Amino acid sequence: xxxxxxxxxxxxxxxxxxxxxxxxxxxxxxxxxxxxxxxxxxxxxxxxxxxxxxxxxxxxxxxxxxxxxxxxxxxxxxxxxxxxxxxxxxxxxxxxxxxxxxxxxxxxxxxxxxxxxxxxxxxxxxxxxxxxxxxxxxxxxxxxxxxxxxxxxxxxxxxxxxxxxxxxxxxxxxxxxxxxxxxxxxxxxxxxxxxxxxxxxxxxxxxxxxxxxxxxxxxxxxxxxxxxxxxxxxxxxxxxxxxxxxxxxxxxxxxxxxxxxxxxxxxxxxxxxxxxxxxxxxxxxxxxxxxxxxxxxxxxxxxxxxxxxxxxxxxxxxxxxxxxxxxxxxxxxxxxxxxxxxxxxxxxxxxxxxxxxxxxxxxxxxxxx
Numbered sequence: 276x277x278x279x280x281x282x283x284x285x286x287x288x289x290x291x292x293x294x295x296x297x298x299x300x301x302x303x304x305x306x307x308x309x310x311x312x313x314x315x316x317x318x319x320x321x322x323x324x325x326x327x328x329x330x331x332x333x334x335x336x337x338x339x340x341x342x343x344x345x346x347x348x349x350x351x352x353x354x355x356x357x358x359x360x361x362x363x364x365x366x367x368x369x370x371x372x373x374x375x376x377x378x379x380x381x382x383x384x385x386x387x388x389x390x391x392x393x394x395x396x397x398x399x400x401x402x403x404x405x406x407x408x409x410x411x412x413x414x415x416x417x418x419x420x421x422x423x424x425x426x427x428x429x430x431x432x433x434x435x436x437x438x439x440x441x442x443x444x445x446x447x448x449x450x451x452x453x454x455x456x457x458x459x460x461x462x463x464x465x466x467x468x469x470x471x472x473x474x475x476x477x478x479x480x481x482x483x484x485x486x487x488x489x490x491x492x493x494x495x496x497x498x499x500x501x502x503x504x505x506x507x508x509x510x511x512x513x514x515x516x517x518x519x520x521x522x523x524x525x526x527x528x529x530x531x532x533x534x535x536x537x538x539x540x541x542x543x544x545x546x547x548x549x550x551x552x553x554x555x556x557x558x559x560x561x562x563x564x565x566x567x568x569x570x571x572x573x574x575x576x577x578x579x580x581x582x583x584x585x586x587x588x589x590x591x592x593x594x595x596x597x598x599x600x601x602x603x604x605x606x607x608x609x610x611x612x613x614x615x616x617x618x619x620x621x622x623x624x625x626x627x628x629x630x631x632x633x634x635x636x637x638x639x640x641x642x643x644x
Contacts, residue, residue, distance in 0.1 A: 287329045287330060287332075287333040288332075288333050288336055290325075290329065290333065291325060291329065291333040291334065291336045291337040291340065292336070292337075292340065294321060294325060294337065295318070295321065295337055295340040295341050295344055296340075296344075298317070298318070298321050299318075299344040299348055302314050302317065302348075302349070303348055306348070306349060311345065311349035311350055312366070314345060314349045315345050315349075315366070315370050318341040318344070318345060318370075318374070319341075319370070319373060319374055319377060321337070321341065322334065322337050322338050322341055322374050322377060322378055323377055323381060325337045326377065326378045326381035326382055326385075327381060327385070330382070331378065331379065331382040334378040334381070334382060335375065335378055337378070338371065338374035338375050338377075338378050339371075341370075341374055342367060342370055342371040342374060343356070345367065345370060346358065346367055350363050350367065351363075415455065415458060417451075417454075418451035418452070418454045418455040418458075419451070419455065421447055421448070421450075421451035422447075422448050422451045422452060422455075425444040425445075425447045425448045425451075426448065428444055429441065429444055429445075450495060453492075457525075457529070460522070462599070464522065464599075464603045464606075464607075468602075468603065468606040468607075468610075473519075473606070473607070473610045475515075475516040475519060475610050475611050476516050476517075476518075477514045477515060477516060477611075477633075478514065478515075478516075478517065479512040479513070479514060479636055480512060480513055480514070480515045480516075480517045480520060481510075481512055482506075482510065482513055482515070482520065482545050482563060482565065483506050483510050483545065485517065485520050485521050485524055486504070486506065486524055486543055486545065487504075488521070489521060489524045489525045489528060490502060490528060490543075492525070493525070493528055493529060493532065496529060496532040496533070497528070497532045497541065499537040499538065500531075500532055500535065500537070500538070500539055500540065500541055501538070501539075501540045501541070502540075502541045502542075502543065503540060503541070503542045503543070504543055505542065505543065505544035505545075506543070506544070506545045507545070507546065507547070509637075510545060510546075510547060511547055511635040511636055511637045512635065512636040512637075513563045513631065513633045513634070513635050513636075514633050514634040514635070514636075515563070515611055515631060515633060516607075516610075516611055519607040519610065519611060520607075520611075522603065522604075522607060523604050523607050523608060523629070524565070524567075526600040526601065526603060526604045527567045527604060527627050528541060528543070528567065529600065530600055530601060531567065531569045531571070534571060534572070535569045535570075535571030535572065535624070536571060536572070539569055539570055539571045539624075540569065540570050541567070541568070541569050542566075542567070542568045542569070543565075543566070543567050544564075544565070544566040544567075544568075545563070545564070545565050545566075546564050546566075547561070547562070547563060547564075547635060548561075548562040548564055549561055549562070550562065560632050561632065561633065561634065561635045562630055562631065562632055562633070563630070563631045563633055563635070564628065564629070564630050564631075565628075565629040565631075566626060566627070566628050566629075567626070567627045567629075568620065568624060568625065568626035568627070569624045569625060570620070570622070570623055570624040571623065571624045571625070572623065572624070573619040573620065573623055573624050573625045574617070574619055574625050576619065579617060579618075579619065582601050582617055583601050583602050583604070583605040583615075583617075584602060585599065585602045604627075608629055608631075611631060611633075612631070612632065613629055613630060613631040613632075614629070614630050615627060615628070615629050615630075616628045616630075
């Protein structure tokens with residue numbers, strides 16, 4: 276409501292004038308049935324309500340107009356500002372003073388609330404930045420140190436390095452560079468999500484191809500894991516954003532590889548499903564469902580609801596990680612009007628289930644194109 280008043284092009288003074296005028300006219304119809312003191316209390320309530328949404332000057336105008344309306348319309352003699360009774364005069368003066376005090380105090384309370392809100396927002400923002408900087412100090416420094424160390428070793432002219440050692444150093448540089456690139460991409464993706472610039476470019480995508488390509492990029496990270504693919508060979512093409520889907524799968528598989536023990540199994544399942552739209556009783560809802568699960572430790576039950584929060588790292592998680600990967604996944608899934616659910620498995624490990632209601636195109640229909 277407060278935002279509505281702010282965005283409204285109506286003059287706040289006009290709002291005060293009309294509010295008091297309309298309310299007074301309504302009370303005028305029942306003037307003979309209610310005591311004017313009750314009208315005074317109701318006008319005080321009106322001034323209080325206006326003070327919640329308007330600035331101090333329009334509220335002061337409402338307080339003055341309320342006092343005049345009470346005197347002119349509801350205190351005998353009517354339709355004149357003259358007051359015969361000293362009691363009524365005292366009552367009117369007290370009404371005016373209380374209305375002014377009420378307006379000023381309510382306005383000060385609003386200002387105090389805004390100040391507290393700004394302070395809390397700044398504190399929260401500062402905490403997020405500190406968390407991010409603390410994470411980046413480790414996540415960026417480690418691969419940079421590996422790159423610099425390997426280059427320094429390769430450049431030493433007084434040391435004869437075998438071809439095998441040189442190849443190993445080159446691999447270290449490549450591995451560290453990819454890790455550095457992954458962290459930078461996460462930061463850029465989070466920036467895009469925060470700014471609202473994510474506009475999915477929907478096109479026919481082979482989800483099976485996306486998954487195999489991503490897992491090939493993560494061969495180093497998943498070298499100590501076993502990956503099971505449960506993907507239908509005749510899976511249709513789905514209308515999704517290829518780049519966003521690639522990042523989604525990458526972040527989820529990478530997360531599984533980093534937070535499960537050696538020897539753990541990562542299972543990736545993709546299936547095509549059809550639901551009936553019960554509202555129309557005719558239309559079919561075509562779905563692409565991607566499930567990525569592992570048999571590792573799972574998520575702490577008391578923290579699993581925060582898995583998709585920005586910068587959040589679980590209390591018992593290993594050092595490192597910016598806490599951005601899963602929040603980016605959620606943002607990219609929702610940008611394509613999909614849903615993501617996370618649950619712990621009964622026998623250990625966790626399961627991410629992604630569901631997209633999208634158009635599909637059977638591969639068989641492409642043979643003649």
